[in-house]
Amino acid sequence: MVTSSATDIALEDPPAVHTTAGHPMIQLRRLFRFFGRTRAVNDVSFEVEAGQVFGYIGPNGAGKTTSMRILSTLDLPDYGDALVDGFSVVNDPDLVRKRLGFMPDHFGTYPNMNCVEYLDFFARSYGIVGRERTKALRHTLYYTGLDKIAEKPIRGLSKGMRQRLCLGRAMIHDPAVLILDEPANGLDPRARIELRHMIRGLAADGKALLVSSHILTELGEMCDTIGIIERGQLIVSGTVAEIKAKLRPHIDVLIQLVERGEELGSWLQGREHVQEIQASDLVVRCQFVSDDQHDQAALLRSIVDAGYPVLEFSTESRSLEDIFLQITTGAVQ
Amino acid sequence: MGVDGSEAAPFEHRMTEMPDQLWERWWLWCSERFNPIVIKEVRQSLKSRQFTISFGLTLIAAIGWTLIAVSMLVPRIYYMPGGAPLLVGFFCILTLPLMVIIPFSAFRSLTAETEESTFELLSISALSASQIVYGKMASACLQIVLYLSALAPCIVLTYLLRGVGLYTILFLLGWTVLFSVCETALALLVAAVSRTRLIQNGVSVLVLAGLLLGIFLWLTLLINQGVDLFGSPSGEEFLGYFAVLTVVALIVSLVLRAAAAAIDFPSENHSTPLRRRLLLMLSVALFWSFMGLLAARQGEIVVVIQVFVFIVLMIIGALMTGERGVISPRAQRTLPRTFAGRIFLTWMYPGAGLGYIFLICIYAALIATLAIMEVYMQSTSTWRGRESGLVSGLLLLGYLAIYLGFNRLLMLAVSRNLPGRMIGSVAALAVVLLLAHLLPLLIVFYWNDYREIDYAWHQAFNIFWSVYEASEDLSLDIAPTSVIVSLCAMGVFGLNLLLSTRDVMLVRVAQPPRVRDESQRSEPAPAPQVDPFAD
Numbered sequence: 042m043v044t045s046s047a048t049d050i051a052l053e054d055p056p057a058v059h060t061t062a063g064h065p066m067i068q069l070r071r072l073f074r075f076f077g078r079t080r081a082v083n084d085v086s087f088e089v090e091a092g093q094v095f096g097y098i099g100p101n102g103a104g105k106t107t108s109m110r111i112l113s114t115l116d117l118p119d120y121g122d123a124l125v126d127g128f129s130v131v132n133d134p135d136l137v138r139k140r141l142g143f144m145p146d147h148f149g150t151y152p153n154m155n156c157v158e159y160l161d162f163f164a165r166s167y168g169i170v171g172r173e174r175t176k177a178l179r180h181t182l183y184y185t186g187l188d189k190i191a192e193k194p195i196r197g198l199s200k201g202m203r204q205r206l207c208l209g210r211a212m213i214h215d216p217a218v219l220i221l222d223e224p225a226n227g228l229d230p231r232a233r234i235e236l237r238h239m240i241r242g243l244a245a246d247g248k249a250l251l252v253s254s255h256i257l258t259e260l261g262e263m264c265d266t267i268g269i270i271e272r273g274q275l276i277v278s279g280t281v282a283e284i285k286a287k288l289r290p291h292i293d294v295l296i297q298l299v300e301r302g303e304e305l306g307s308w309l310q311g312r313e314h315v316q317e318i319q320a321s322d323l324v325v326r327c328q329f330v331s332d333d334q335h336d337q338a339a340l341l342r343s344i345v346d347a348g349y350p351v352l353e354f355s356t357e358s359r360s361l362e363d364i365f366l367q368i369t370t371g372a373v374q
Numbered sequence: 375m376g377v378d379g380s381e382a383a384p385f386e387h388r389m390t391e392m393p394d395q396l397w398e399r400w401w402l403w404c405s406e407r408f409n410p411i412v413i414k415e416v417r418q419s420l421k422s423r424q425f426t427i428s429f430g431l432t433l434i435a436a437i438g439w440t441l442i443a444v445s446m447l448v449p450r451i452y453y454m455p456g457g458a459p460l461l462v463g464f465f466c467i468l469t470l471p472l473m474v475i476i477p478f479s480a481f482r483s484l485t486a487e488t489e490e491s492t493f494e495l496l497s498i499s500a501l502s503a504s505q506i507v508y509g510k511m512a513s514a515c516l517q518i519v520l521y522l523s524a525l526a527p528c529i530v531l532t533y534l535l536r537g538v539g540l541y542t543i544l545f546l547l548g549w550t551v552l553f554s555v556c557e558t559a560l561a562l563l564v565a566a567v568s569r570t571r572l573i574q575n576g577v578s579v580l581v582l583a584g585l586l587l588g589i590f591l592w593l594t595l596l597i598n599q600g601v602d603l604f605g606s607p608s609g610e611e612f613l614g615y616f617a618v619l620t621v622v623a624l625i626v627s628l629v630l631r632a633a634a635a636a637i638d639f640p641s642e643n644h645s646t647p648l649r650r651r652l653l654l655m656l657s658v659a660l661f662w663s664f665m666g667l668l669a670a671r672q673g674e675i676v677v678v679i680q681v682f683v684f685i686v687l688m689i690i691g692a693l694m695t696g697e698r699g700v701i702s703p704r705a706q707r708t709l710p711r712t713f714a715g716r717i718f719l720t721w722m723y724p725g726a727g728l729g730y731i732f733l734i735c736i737y738a739a740l741i742a743t744l745a746i747m748e749v750y751m752q753s754t755s756t757w758r759g760r761e762s763g764l765v766s767g768l769l770l771l772g773y774l775a776i777y778l779g780f781n782r783l784l785m786l787a788v789s790r791n792l793p794g795r796m797i798g799s800v801a802a803l804a805v806v807l808l809l810a811h812l813l814p815l816l817i818v819f820y821w822n823d824y825r826e827i828d829y830a831w832h833q834a835f836n837i838f839w840s841v842y843e844a845s846e847d848l849s850l851d852i853a854p855t856s857v858i859v860s861l862c863a864m865g866v867f868g869l870n871l872l873l874s875t876r877d878v879m880l881v882r883v884a885q886p887p888r889v890r891d892e893s894q895r896s897e898p899a900p901a902p903q904v905d906p907f908a909d
Contacts, residue, residue, distance in 0.1 A: 047620045053608060082770045113498050114497070114498055115494050115497060116565060117639075117640050117641060127888060128888070128889070128892075130703045130706070131641050131702070131703070132641065132702070132703050133704070133886075134639050134641065134642075134890075135500075136892055138498050138499065138500060139500060141498070143495075143498055145491070145494060145495075147491040148491065149490065149491040149492045149495045150490070150492070151414070151418060151490065151492060152490075153416065153418055153421045154414075157389045157390070158389070158417055161389055161497070162410055162413065162417075163499060165406065165410035165413065166410045166496070166499035166500060167499055167500045170406040171406065172392060174406070175389070175390050175391060175392055178389060179388075179389045179390040181386075181682045182387070182390065188387075191387050191389075191390075192387075202444065210495065214391075214500075240493075253537060275873065282802060308467060323393075327617055
């Protein structure tokens, strides 16, 4: 179940995949983090189940990275707790680290090492030995597409390749939870598509992923659920469709005709699911209060059956960017 | 499946395959038991320009000095001992990498982890903070071994040329290595404490200056005293060197643990391992001091021990009183279970108040032990001491209780989450000490119209003057001081004890079942029980 501290929007339960232990893989419980008078994280709570990708969205300075750092055992909350696979990041950070892979927004590499040495070092750091280590290295190098440049020094890698290497480092110990802070930052379109495939592939393997990004269209495509944070507070969370439905419970419909636009406007008055009609000679705009596509199809059929010469019937869908702009104010602390 | 959805293709690389040869497998098995940081550091060092240049230059300098010195000594070299000047030259060449380059590389190695943003990646791996610090230390030791082996043929040549004994060579090497190890440990501690880039840049200059001063002093001593500095030591001197070695080893261990504590996760219990090491280090140091006291039988040694331990505890206490004073739930899981355990072991747990009481108890135990030893030795005819050891000891105990206790009370007013709280505590204590010593002096000077003044009760909080008066001349002047210091010490200690009751009252928190299961799973399975009487 995805919960939000923003109680003004009640959300339905998304399809959840539970672990054998029966608890969410990521759980933030009333998390607070202050820096002086700044409330970097202010009462944030949400949960992410196994096999889910959670998109964490917010303007710069909203508190995304701070809460991700707390989840990754790099910082302590002032109040509240965060659990990874049921283990507290405050009280059992060692157990959390075994289950968690974190990819920060900076690269963090050793320039004079090569890719395979870098991954080998982190495999050893996670206590992976023997055949398990060679297997983990082989799998990670192949999965991230670094197998062809395994011997290449890190200082000679492009930004995209470094991102892959960092993702490889985060997943070398096969963690159940992956936290990726701005993974698509600075990547070219092809690399972004590949990253999206990687993330969906990891989720399909049953991992829980928390991904932050500024590229909202991509997040909308790869995430099962999203959470929007601003000024340290989680404003809304849920699936993209749910949030769209809750924030704007109607669809804007545009009907273009060859003629008799104003007549169609009058005809539409009082029809089921139709409201706010604006008609001109050739164009009719209205709001359709149902997200069922069969209802939309039925309306179109009835207009055509009534003999109106319809040229185009389109619904204006709202992107994640529209939602983001609607519910955030752009205010910083 | 790969990124593009393709099936896994055969991919071969020497590091992703298990080796075929048995010895290679054995070597791999061994390497997997090493600290990963050592392997990383070795890989990085072998590729780094800094190591290549410094190692190459050291070799060139050694060969160059051999050629120059031998050509200067010819033809005397055939009939006169010529090893001494050669040895001084080699040590000058060797001390630069050992006492400057290696410690500074260790410092840079840890600070670079912050600069390159890799420190956080290490923190979230399964490596503990101790493993990170000890790994850096081990790689520095490995470099020391490399430099020593590189110059070993040259050192052997000095022995073959006669003029220097084997002991001299071994002791010079040993002391230089010991200094190098101590400097490296201190450099790692400084690197661990200075976490921001700005501070690191400033501190790196100070570290380099300190290292250069160290090498300057060491080489000055070596050149002034000549290579006969160590000669051939007697049995007692050997024991003395061994004593120094054990104490230094424990100090290095304490410093490295402190460095690990500085970079560790805040909810970890850093205090208990640090206090255990401190207790062990002091016990060993005191054991050797007592041995020295028994051998020398001089009263001054008692005061020297008291003052030395006082200074050490004052420095450590200044840091301890700056602790956050929060026993995390994680640390509470390990609190003593029994009544006796709670009485004797709670003081080892995190918290400024508990740390303060721990230090005062240690010092009180030391003063009591010294007093008993003094009384015992005075009963023997060979004792050459006076009766002033106990008074100066009690005064020092009082000062420790007053200054650290007052500092702890001051730090209660500072926010627990303030960054750099420990450094702030040291600074606060320094200011308090300065004011306590200077203000009475200035006031009395002013009253006396800036004329010379004598010791009186006004100087009750002047540590140096009071202890000097107490140890040199047991006049009546020290009596009011003793009363003032004792009363103040009891008051401050009592107040701190009262304020520490909250920490003492904390009870052990049970480990969550899942955490317990997980811990048991990671432990090796117990060996099956075999009944020796079974058929």
